[in-house]
Amino acid sequence: MKALLALVRTDLRLYFSNRRALVISLVAPILIAGFFGATLGGNPGKRPARIPIAVVDLDKSEVTKAIVASMRKDDNFDLRDFELAPAVEQVRAGKIRAAVVLPKGFGEEAPRALFRPNAAKPEIEIHVDPSQAVTMALVKGLLAQHVMEEVARSAFGGGAIGMKFLADAKAAIEKSAELAPETKKDLAELLDRVERLRSRQSSGEASGGTGFSLKMPFQTKEREVTSGDRKYNPYAHSFAGMGVQFILFSGIDLGVAVLLMRRMGLWKRLRAAPVSRRLLLGSRVLSGMIVATAMMLGIYAAGIAIFGVRVDGSWPGLLLVIAAFGFLTSSFGLLIASVGRTPEATRGIAILATLLLVMLGGAWVPTFIFPEWLQSATLFVPTRWAVDGLEAMTWRGQGLETALPAVAAMLTFSVAFTAIAVACFRWEE
Amino acid sequence: MLEATDLWKSYGETAAVAGISLRVEPGQIVGLLGPNGAGKTTTVSMITGLTAPDRGSVHIDGMALGETANEAKRRLGLVPQEIALYEELGAGANLRLMGALYGIEGSLLDERVDAVLALVGLTDRAGDKPAKFSGGMKRRLNIACALVHDPDVLLLDEPTVGVDPQSRNAIFENLESLRDRGKALVYTTHYMEEAERLCDYIVIVDHGKVVASDTRENLLKLGTAPAVPKGPSLESVFLQLTGSALRDGR
Numbered sequence: 045m046k047a048l049l050a051l052v053r054t055d056l057r058l059y060f061s062n063r064r065a066l067v068i069s070l071v072a073p074i075l076i077a078g079f080f081g082a083t084l085g086g087n088p089g090k091r092p093a094r095i096p097i098a099v100v101d102l103d104k105s106e107v108t109k110a111i112v113a114s115m116r117k118d119d120n121f122d123l124r125d126f127e128l129a130p131a132v133e134q135v136r137a138g139k140i141r142a143a144v145v146l147p148k149g150f151g152e153e154a155p156r157a158l159f160r161p162n163a164a165k166p167e168i169e170i171h172v173d174p175s176q177a178v179t180m181a182l183v184k185g186l187l188a189q190h191v192m193e194e195v196a197r198s199a200f201g202g203g204a205i206g207m208k209f210l211a212d213a214k215a216a217i218e219k220s221a222e223l224a225p226e227t228k229k230d231l232a233e234l235l236d237r238v239e240r241l242r243s244r245q246s247s248g249e250a251s252g253g254t255g256f257s258l259k260m261p262f263q264t265k266e267r268e269v270t271s272g273d274r275k276y277n278p279y280a281h282s283f284a285g286m287g288v289q290f291i292l293f294s295g296i297d298l299g300v301a302v303l304l305m306r307r308m309g310l311w312k313r314l315r316a317a318p319v320s321r322r323l324l325l326g327s328r329v330l331s332g333m334i335v336a337t338a339m340m341l342g343i344y345a346a347g348i349a350i351f352g353v354r355v356d357g358s359w360p361g362l363l364l365v366i367a368a369f370g371f372l373t374s375s376f377g378l379l380i381a382s383v384g385r386t387p388e389a390t391r392g393i394a395i396l397a398t399l400l401l402v403m404l405g406g407a408w409v410p411t412f413i414f415p416e417w418l419q420s421a422t423l424f425v426p427t428r429w430a431v432d433g434l435e436a437m438t439w440r441g442q443g444l445e446t447a448l449p450a451v452a453a454m455l456t457f458s459v460a461f462t463a464i465a466v467a468c469f470r471w472e473e
Numbered sequence: 474m475l476e477a478t479d480l481w482k483s484y485g486e487t488a489a490v491a492g493i494s495l496r497v498e499p500g501q502i503v504g505l506l507g508p509n510g511a512g513k514t515t516t517v518s519m520i521t522g523l524t525a526p527d528r529g530s531v532h533i534d535g536m537a538l539g540e541t542a543n544e545a546k547r548r549l550g551l552v553p554q555e556i557a558l559y560e561e562l563g564a565g566a567n568l569r570l571m572g573a574l575y576g577i578e579g580s581l582l583d584e585r586v587d588a589v590l591a592l593v594g595l596t597d598r599a600g601d602k603p604a605k606f607s608g609g610m611k612r613r614l615n616i617a618c619a620l621v622h623d624p625d626v627l628l629l630d631e632p633t634v635g636v637d638p639q640s641r642n643a644i645f646e647n648l649e650s651l652r653d654r655g656k657a658l659v660y661t662t663h664y665m666e667e668a669e670r671l672c673d674y675i676v677i678v679d680h681g682k683v684v685a686s687d688t689r690e691n692l693l694k695l696g697t698a699p700a701v702p703k704g705p706s707l708e709s710v711f712l713q714l715t716g717s718a719l720r721d722g723r
Contacts, residue, residue, distance in 0.1 A: 051570070051574075052567075058559065307555075312555070313618065316550075317575060318543060
């Protein structure tokens with residue numbers, strides 16, 4: 045036991061006495077987690093970034109001007125004014141996400157197309173940055189809302205365009221050979237009622253009443269499902285992910301350190317001492333676990349103090365998850381030491397393996413965006429349990445009982461890694 | 474004191490050591506000499522318990538040596554060929570760790586650390602890190618680490634590689650002092666003049682076998698034979714016994 049303590053104490057002393065390396069090991073994950081957290085939404089309560097787009101109005105009609113004005117008021121858009129060619133160039137350069145082109149004649153054709161299925165529909169061109177597929181869907185959705193509202197306002201409103209729209213529509217219905225007589229009659233009645241409505245609206249507007257227009261028939265209200273009523277904090281995910289990534293890197297250092305000790309003859313010296321192999325490897329696992337746990341606690345301390353990460357779940361659960369991940373990290377390091385040959389070659393392969401583990405574990409992007417088969421497959425990736433466990437104990441606000449499966453899974457992986465490492469460890473030089 | 478009997482070790486089809494026996498008495502320095510690939514390092518590894526022999530046995534004070542913790546290992550000190558030190562730990566801290574691995578603690582550990590630092594002339598550098606030491610100082614501390622638990626048997630695997638003459642001389646004086654205190658030493662080297670100065674008994678191995686094993690004086694007598702034209706030196710005897718062809722280590 046005294047020999048074990050001496051070895052562990054030495055490892056810890058060596059690790060924590062290298063202050064520069066220690067600061068970098070702590071600062072790097074905190075900075076990168078901070079960056080990821082900011083890009084994923086930043087501080088809770090703050091608005092997401094507005095989408096920079098351009099609307100090129102080639103029509104300059106009352107309708108298109110109203111659409112542009114409506115979009116300008118929309119907080120989702122950062123509307124820029126450009127002519128067509130410069131707007132497309134801005135999209136190509138990545139300065140704006142999309143350029144919406146309202147064609148000439150849009151103001152006349154769009155209301156007409158509302159009630160006449162065979163009428164030619166005006167075409168809105170959207171020049172889009174192909175790397176921004178999600179933005180495209182968002183722009184199309186919001187554009188539909190603004191266009192529908194303004195076209196309907198124009199069609200049913202009291203202006204000259206509305207009157208012309210009704211007159212044209214009635215004439216077209218009358219002349220139509222395709223419509224059944226009953227349908228013609230119903231449509232004519234509908235347009236008459238609309239005309240009466242418009243007349244009342246005109247007199248109502250003149251006397252200060254409220255006008256009529258078509259609006260979206262619903263509103264949405266977002267309710268974030270987190271623990272309690274607190275806002276979701278994206279830093280909670282980024283600190284889990286980056287913490288896992290950088291602590292696993294420290295596992296690589298642990299493994300490579302054993303290989304360096306072998307090269308330096310230190311391992312030979314330790315093995316010549318009257319201590320068991322189990323004690324030698326056990327001391328490495330124990331010191332690695334203590335370092336990994338302490339570092340993760342340090343990273344979370346910064347996340348809590350600086351970035352507002354909250355432990356809304358169980359504190360004991362969080363500590364258990366972190367300790368289990370510490371064991372996982374040190375057993376991973378031992379595995380690296382047992383299968384590696386030279387420190388240089390081993391470091392490269394270990395970094396690749398770590399990045400794969402981290403990526404599949406959902407440390408970079410949440411696992412729910414993975415294909416379904418990959419979501420199932422990543423249950424066999426230990427880092428997935430670490431990230432899920434950390435998130436469950438922080439922003440998901442889960443209790444200790446939710447931490448236990450993650451802890452059990454990580455302990456199982458750790459024991460398996462240790463067993464393989466011990467079996468494969470090259471004791472002879 | 475140390476008795477290695479009929480040691481055999483093969484790696485695949487290659488026999489690295491084929492029946493080497495060695496005996497070292499208290500107060501004796503035995504030189505283990507041989508060209509590259511002769512089997513010296515494998516022999517030392519088996520004697521220190523780092524490598525299990527395929528056949529044969531090693532006994533220290535009558536106790537069989539095992540690969541793991543046992544009393545025989547406690548009586549053995551190894552000075553590896555490499556400078557096997559924690560470069561970022563102070564000299565004293567390196568010694569304390571080594572002492573703790575051998576079960577020494579408290580005031581006894583303090584005494585032993587002070588004693589070995591004094592022996593190798595590093596008392597005033599106890600708090601300094603080996604990273605700041607010269608090559609000779611590191612070599613001396615390397616030896617001190619093997620002595621802190623006061624072993625009965627000390628194995629030194631080329632302990633003077635890359636050191637200046639002053640440090641080498643200091644190391645020799647340390648080793649001679651240990652011999653005078655009744656320690657048993659096994660010394661492997663490529664430098665014949667070192668073996669000639671230090672060793673009471675010399676074992677020359679080649680191709681995994683002992684080709685000569687005798688006192689220094691008796692081996693030097695071979696130098697007067699007509700087959701050794703360069704005269705009575707250990708180097709000429711060594712070359713006569715092992716040949717002058719270049720060797721590549723295995």
